[in-house]
Structures are given as structure tokens and as C-alpha cells.
Amino acid sequence: MVATLLRLRFLVLRNSLKRSTWQLVAVIIGAVYGLGVVGVAVIGLVALSFAPQELAATVIVLAGSAVVLGWIVVPLIAAGVDQTLDPARLAQFPLPMPKLLVGLTLAGVLGVPGVITSIASLATVGSWIRYPVAAAAAVVCAALAVLTCVVGSRMVAALSVSLQSQRRFREISSILIFIPLILLGPIIIGVSQSVRNSADALPQVARALGWTPLGAAWSVPADLAAGDVGAAALKFIIALATLALLVFLWRRSLAAALVSPHAAASKRVARGKIGLFGVFPATPAGAVAARCLTYWRRDPRYARQLIVVPLIPVLLAFYSNNMHSFTLLTLAGPLVAFLLSLATLADISYDGTAFAAHLADGVRGRDDRLGRVAALAVIAVPVVLALTLITVAIAGAWHELPLILGLAFGALLSGFGLTSVSSARIIIPVPAAGDNPFKSAPGAGFTTALSSFATWGILILLVLPEIVLTVVGYVTGSLLVGWIGLVVGLVLGTVIAIAGIRIGGRQLDRSGPQLLSRLKTLRGA
Amino acid sequence: MTSGLPVAALELRGLSKRFGDKVAVENLSLTVPTGSFYGLVGPNGAGKTTTLSMATGLLQPDAGQSIIHGVDMWQHPLEAKQLVGNLSDGVKLFDRLTGEQLVTYNGLLFGMSRDTVAERVADLLKLLDLESAAGTLVVDYSAGMTKKIALACALVHAPKLLVLDEPFESVDPVSAANIRDMLTDYVRGGGTVIVSSHVMDLVQRMCDHVAVVSAGRVLAAGTVDEVRGEASLEDRFVELVGGRHHTEGPSWLRHS
Numbered sequence: 001m002v003a004t005l006l007r008l009r010f011l012v013l014r015n016s017l018k019r020s021t022w023q024l025v026a027v028i029i030g031a032v033y034g035l036g037v038v039g040v041a042v043i044g045l046v047a048l049s050f051a052p053q054e055l056a057a058t059v060i061v062l063a064g065s066a067v068v069l070g071w072i073v074v075p076l077i078a079a080g081v082d083q084t085l086d087p088a089r090l091a092q093f094p095l096p097m098p099k100l101l102v103g104l105t106l107a108g109v110l111g112v113p114g115v116i117t118s119i120a121s122l123a124t125v126g127s128w129i130r131y132p133v134a135a136a137a138a139v140v141c142a143a144l145a146v147l148t149c150v151v152g153s154r155m156v157a158a159l160s161v162s163l164q165s166q167r168r169f170r171e172i173s174s175i176l177i178f179i180p181l182i183l184l185g186p187i188i189i190g191v192s193q194s195v196r197n198s199a200d201a202l203p204q205v206a207r208a209l210g211w212t213p214l215g216a217a218w219s220v221p222a223d224l225a226a227g228d229v230g231a232a233a234l235k236f237i238i239a240l241a242t243l244a245l246l247v248f249l250w251r252r253s254l255a256a257a258l259v260s261p262h263a264a265a266s267k268r269v270a271r272g273k274i275g276l277f278g279v280f281p282a283t284p285a286g287a288v289a290a291r292c293l294t295y296w297r298r299d300p301r302y303a304r305q306l307i308v309v310p311l312i313p314v315l316l317a318f319y320s321n322n323m324h325s326f327t328l329l330t331l332a333g334p335l336v337a338f339l340l341s342l343a344t345l346a347d348i349s350y351d352g353t354a355f356a357a358h359l360a361d362g363v364r365g366r367d368d369r370l371g372r373v374a375a376l377a378v379i380a381v382p383v384v385l386a387l388t389l390i391t392v393a394i395a396g397a398w399h400e401l402p403l404i405l406g407l408a409f410g411a412l413l414s415g416f417g418l419t420s421v422s423s424a425r426i427i428i429p430v431p432a433a434g435d436n437p438f439k440s441a442p443g444a445g446f447t448t449a450l451s452s453f454a455t456w457g458i459l460i461l462l463v464l465p466e467i468v469l470t471v472v473g474y475v476t477g478s479l480l481v482g483w484i485g486l487v488v489g490l491v492l493g494t495v496i497a498i499a500g501i502r503i504g505g506r507q508l509d510r511s512g513p514q515l516l517s518r519l520k521t522l523r524g525a
Numbered sequence: 526m527t528s529g530l531p532v533a534a535l536e537l538r539g540l541s542k543r544f545g546d547k548v549a550v551e552n553l554s555l556t557v558p559t560g561s562f563y564g565l566v567g568p569n570g571a572g573k574t575t576t577l578s579m580a581t582g583l584l585q586p587d588a589g590q591s592i593i594h595g596v597d598m599w600q601h602p603l604e605a606k607q608l609v610g611n612l613s614d615g616v617k618l619f620d621r622l623t624g625e626q627l628v629t630y631n632g633l634l635f636g637m638s639r640d641t642v643a644e645r646v647a648d649l650l651k652l653l654d655l656e657s658a659a660g661t662l663v664v665d666y667s668a669g670m671t672k673k674i675a676l677a678c679a680l681v682h683a684p685k686l687l688v689l690d691e692p693f694e695s696v697d698p699v700s701a702a703n704i705r706d707m708l709t710d711y712v713r714g715g716g717t718v719i720v721s722s723h724v725m726d727l728v729q730r731m732c733d734h735v736a737v738v739s740a741g742r743v744l745a746a747g748t749v750d751e752v753r754g755e756a757s758l759e760d761r762f763v764e765l766v767g768g769r770h771h772t773e774g775p776s777w778l779r780h781s
Contacts, residue, residue, distance in 0.1 A: 269623060287634055353616035357634070
């Protein structure tokens with residue numbers, strides 16, 4: 001039974017690799033990268049055997065605790081990292097619980113991250129090679145630590161299944177969790193600064209972690225090497241108890257998950273409440289705008305694009321602060337305008353085959369384009385205006401306001417025109433509605449990156465006059481150039497927007513059926 | 526028209542479509558008379574969905590014409606589409622809208638006024654027993670309810686021709702009977718319906734015309750009585766399409 005589960009796991013891996021060459025390439029690159037990491041880790045850990053006991057203990061306990069924490073946190077961030085042996089799919093088979101637990105654990109250990117962690121853990125034996133007793137204990141403790149990692153991550157995954165069966169929670173959490181990832185740069189700088197300031201405290205931190213479930217297993221050999229057998233025994237018991245508790249919790253939540261795989265929580269409103277459809281003009285274009293705006297609110301794949309709105313100003317404020325200049329901060333408006341206007345560069349891909357409704361209902365391409373632009377404008381125009389005004393106010397650079405407004409709205413309007421054309425041509429694989437919006441759809445990586453970069457490049461070309469005027473304005477400080485920039489931005493932007501809607505509309509009238517055929521070939525669209 | 530014959534509701538002339546090496550539909554011609562209740566039957570992969578997609582402007586044919594009440598779908602798509610109500614199989618709906626919003630959306634896309642849309646949406650939701658689910662997101666609907674709301678979307682602009690691809694799949698018997706009554710009534714009122722289905726029995730009882738399609742060609746077409754002759758439609762279908770084999774199941778599946 002256990003062997004069957006393991007075979008299934010590798011069979012799925014092999015078949016998914018066979019399906020796509022690019023995925024194979026990605027796995028090979030990942031494996032090379034992983035091998036590099038393992039190599040460095042092993043060399044480093046063995047080298048630690050020449051270091052003083054105190055230093056080796058600190059490094060191993062800190063790094064080991066971080067690894068355990070990582071294993072437990074990852075399933076929270078990336079829903080469905082490894083779905084090959086999703087318990088919900090195994091629910092229909094009469095598998096005895098103990099065998100299921102053993103099979104899932106082994107499958108976890110034998111995955112790429114599991115193997116890397118195992119090798120690195122075993123390398124701690126090398127660190128303690130000068131203390132035979134500690135080295136022997138390190139073998140047992142390495143196994144214990146790896147099992148803690150795997151079981152811990154499986155437990156968290158099983159626990160979060162029950163939460164994630166509520167669609168709303170799943171959708172919101174997958175977005176919120178992304179914010180710290182984007183802010184990783186500032187966070188790392190902040191943390192490393194404080195670490196530098198308090199390097200003396202690290203051994204104490206490591207000693208404290210050694211008594212917690214995260215670091216106990218790593219700390220046992222260190223204590224044995226230092227000759228403190230009592231502490232080692234206690235910590236070994238803590239590590240064992242941790243694993244036992246994790247297995248117990250996992251078993252319980254897995255049992256619960258198996259009997260109630262998915263419970264859909266449904267949201268409902270009263271009859272007659274048609275929301276935005278009652279607000280926008282009762283025309284095809286108005287209906288498209290109302291539908292798109294409803295999706296901006298309800299579909300996390302759209303909402304995800306709005307993350308840039310708070311993040312860009314925060315990032316720019318951080319770097320402005322480092323550079324002691326507010327110039328960077330005042331670019332928040334134009335930058336957000338640039339990014340937001342391109343949010344819909346492959347809008348029809350997000351519709352999926354539901355786009356068939358536009359085709360069957362005889363919607364003119366022009367109305368389709370206009371509606372999508374209007375929905376985006378309802379969100380983007382106030383946001384960009386407010387951001388520009390606020391950042392200019394903070395910087396106290398009111399004389400630069402016309403220039404920056406010109407650049408911001410030039411970029412936004414040109415972007416509207418550009419995406420009106422691009423989304424009538426580009427179909428890229430996107431995650432299906434309701435999936436984790438950060439999950440990359442199969443085969444998406446290369447084509448998506450290519451079309452995004454091409455579109456970005458074209459938009460920069462379209463906004464070039466405004467960019468040049470902005471640079472001239474900054475250099476000369478001339479208010480006149482600023483006003484010229486504002487007029488050029490608005491006029492040129494409007495012209496490009498209208499032209500884009502016209503061209504894109506004609507394009508869509510011609511290519512609608514082909515677009516639908518291509519959408520149908522994408523999985524999950 | 527000069528001959529005094531009524532214009533066909535749907536006329537397919539020499540439709541062809543290939544996907545790579547595979548020929549899905551080959552030189553298919555079919556005339557659906559105005560006011561008929563037309564069944565399109567065929568085995569899996571016969572090209573029914575492909576044919577109906579080309580007829581309704583969702584899939585560009587390699588060759589051939591689709592003419593709806595005298596309007597060529599691929600020459601004048603906007604005019605032709607106003608005449609057709611379409612329920613297609615294998616496409617999603619904008620399922621983050623509530624049922625009521627979805628039907629309203631389709632009505633507005635056809636350029637109807639807000640009041641007309643609101644009135645018809647109310648009628649359709651009542652007719653299809655979807656009133657209690659009007660405010661629920663379509664993504665939370667069951668398969669049968671999803672079919673029904675898609676049918677409402679196809680009907681909202683009062684089309685002259687209804688093209689329904691597998692309309693009864695996963696619809697419960699009561700709703701199916703209601704839908705059938707409604708379609709019969711629609712035909713009696715001068716509309717034309719073409720449905721594709723696997724269920725021969727249903728087609729025999731419900732439709733007055735039938736076409737049997739296999740491997741992208743029409744094997745037989747005409748009134749139901751013409752096509753089935755003395756036999757039942759199901760027997761005739763098996764005879765035309767072939768592929769039936771008389772075997773008993775494996776012995777281990779028999780428990781007594």
C-alpha cells in the first residue's frame with residue numbers, strides 16, 4: 001500500500017514532465033540549483049567541525065530552526081504546492097489511516113525539498129565528527145528533524161484545507177500573504193541591520209531556540225558535544241514529543257478532511273439586486289464595464305493587480321528615505337499608472353471560455369473594448385490622482401505637480417489604448433477563476449513573460465514624449481515645461497486611448513472566433 | 526422567397542472544419558425549417574458541438590455557410606446573432622455574477638433597454654424555478670441550475686431560432702419537463718428549436734424533425750417518422766451509426 005502510494009507519486013511526476021519540455025527544463029534548473037545549495041550547505045556544515053563548539057551549535061540550531069519554520073509556513077503561503085498526493089483525492093479509496101500517514105510522509109521525504117533537507121541534516125553528523133557520541137546522536141536527530149519538517153508541513157496543509165474550503169478565505173489569504181513577499185527587500189535590509197547590531201545576542205537566541213520544538217532536535221548533539229547530557233536528554237524528549245504531537249494533530253485533521261472534502265460556502269444577495277448593472281448605462285459597453293468592475297471586486301485574479309497600489313508608494317518611500325530625496329516618492333503616481341494600465345493586457349484570457357457570451361450575443365469589438373477600459377478607469381483614475389496629489393504634498397513639490405500629472409495620465413491613457421489592442425490579440429494561460437491567483441498556469445512562464453515585456457516596452461515608447469518632457473522639466477525646473485507636459489500627456493494619451501479602442505475593436509471583430517478556439521485549448525479556461 | 530416557400534430558420538451549406546489532421550465536420554449541409562423542433566443526434570465525437578458552434582458564429586468554418594432566416598452568419602454576424610439564442614456546451618459562464626446579474630448582462634449585451642431586461646429576467650427566473658437562487662453566484666450553482674441559467678441567457682432577447690447543445694444534461698426530471706413544455710410552447714408560437722442530444726427517447730418524443738450525424742456527416746435527416754420508419758429512433762440510430770456489440774460483462778461483475 002505504502003509502496004503503491006510512492007509509485008503513484010513518482011509516476012505523476014514523470015508523466016507531468018513528459019507532457020512539457022519546458023517543465024523538464026525548469027525541473028533540471030531547479031535540481032542544479034538545489035544541488036548547489038546542498039553542496040554549499042554540506043561543505044559549510046562539515047567545515048563547522050573545525051570551529052569552536054559554541055559557534056557550531058549556534059549556527060546549526062539557528063539554521064535548523066529556520067528550516068523547520070520554513071517547512072511549516074510554506075503550505076500556508078502556497079496553497080497546493082505539491083498536490084500529487086492530495087488527501088482529498090485519496091478519500092475514495094479504503095486506505096487504513098496508519099498506512100496513509102506513512103505513505104504521505106515518505107512521499108514528502110522523497111520529494112526534492114525533502115531530499116535536500118535530508119542530505120543537509122545528515123551533514124550535521126560531519127559537524128560533530130570530532131565528538132563521536134554527538135555524531136552518533138546527530139544521525140538519529142537528523143532523521144527526527146526531517147520527519148518533524150515533513151509531518152509539520154503536512155499537518156499545516158491538512159489543517160488549512162478546512163479553512164480553504166471556504167472560497168472567500170482562500171481567495172483573500174492568497175493575496176494578503178503576498179504582501180510580505182514583495183516587501184522582502186526592505187524587511188531583509190531591516191533585519192540584517194538589526195542582526196549586525198546584535199550579533200552578540202545570537203548565541204543566546206540559539207540557546208533559547210534549542211528548548212523550543214523548532215530547535216530541540218538540532219540542539220541535542222550540540223549539548224552532547226558540550227558534555228551536558230541532562231540537557232541533551234530533555235531536548236531529545238521535547239523533539240520526540242513535538243513529532244508525536246504533530247502526527248496526532250495531522251492524523252486528526254486528515255481524518256476530518258477525508259470525510260468532508262469540500263464544503264462550499266455560498267454568498268447570496270436579495271432578488272432584484274443587480275449591483276453595478278443598475279448603475280452603468282444600459283448599453284452593451286456599459287454592461288461590459290459593470291461586469292468587469294464586478295469582477296475586479298469578486299475575482300482575486302483581478303484584485304491581485306491592485307496590490308501595487310499600496311506597495312509602490314511604500315517601496316518608494318523606503319528608498320527615498322535611504323537616499324534622502326523625495327523625488328523618487330513623487331514618481332509613485334506615474335509608476336502605479338503605468339502598472340495598473342497594463343493590468344488588463346490579456347483580459348480575454350481571464351474571461352476564459354465565458355468570452356463565448358460576448359461572441360454569441362454579437363457584441364461589437366468597440367463596445368467590448370470601451371467597457372473594459374471604462375471599468376479600469378473607474379478604479380485607476382481616482383487612485384492615480386490621489387497618489388500623485390498625496391506624494392507631491394508630502395514632498396512639498398507643488399511646482400512639479402503639472403509635470404507629474406501629465407506623465408501619470410499620459411501613461412494611464414496610453415496604457416488603456418495599448419491594452420485594448422493587446423488583449424484582442426494575446427491569449428496567455430492564466431490560473432483558472434478561483435485558483436490561487438499566484439499559481440502559474442502550465443506553460444505560462446515563457447509566453448507570459450515575453451508578451452508582458454513586449455507590452456511594457458511598447459508602452460514606454462508610447463509615453464516617450466511625456467518621459468522626455470518630465471526629464472527636461474526636472475532638469476530646468478521650468479514651470480512652463482510642466483504645463484506643456486500636462487497638456488501633452490492628456491492630449492496624446494486621449495488620442496492613443498481612442499485609437500487603441502478603435503483598432504482593438506476591429507481586431508476583435510475579426511479574430512473573436514479564433515480567440516475562443518485558442519481559449520478552449522487552454523486547460524481550465 | 527419568390528417560390529413562396531418560407532425561408533428556412535437555419536440552413537447549413539457545405540460546412541467543413543478540420544483540427545490538424547482530424548476532420549471534425551465534412552461538407553455538412555442541413556436545412557432546419559421554420560417552426561420545427563429539430564433534434565441533432567449522434568455518437569460522442571460526431572461533430573455536433575463543432576457544427577452548432579459554426580452555425581452560431583462561435584467557430585470559424587474552413588468552408589461553407591450558415592444562413593439564419595436568410596442572413597449569412599459569417600457575412601453579417603451582428604444581424605444574424607440577434608436572431609439566435611445559443612446555449613453552448615463546454616464553455617464557461619461569467620460565474621462570478623449572480624444568476625440574475627448574468628441574465629441581465631446578456632440582455633444588455635443584446636442592446637435591450639433596462640426595463641425590458643428586468644421584466645424578462647423576472648419572467649425567465651420564474652419559468653425556470655431559479656427565483657430562490659437569483660441572488661446566488663453562478664459559481665455556487667449545481668450543474669443542472671447552471672444549465673438552466675444558461676438557457677435563460679439564451680432566451681432573454683426573444684430569438685427566432687434557439688440552438689441548444691445538450692440542454693438536458695444533468696437537469697433534474699421536473700425541470701427538464703418544464704423546459705420541454707416551454708420549448709414546445711415556443712415552437713407553437715412560431716419559434717424554431719434545434720437541440721443536440723444523446724437521449725434518443727427524448728428526441729423521439731419531443732422533436733418533429735431529426736438529423737443523425739456521425740463522423741462529421743449527416744447520415745439521415747427529415748421528420749422523425751421518415752427517419753425512424755417502422756423501428757424506434759434508438760434502433761434506427763444504432764443501425765445507422767453501428768458499433769453496438771452484444772457482450773456480457775465479465776464474470777466477476779456478476780454477484781448472483
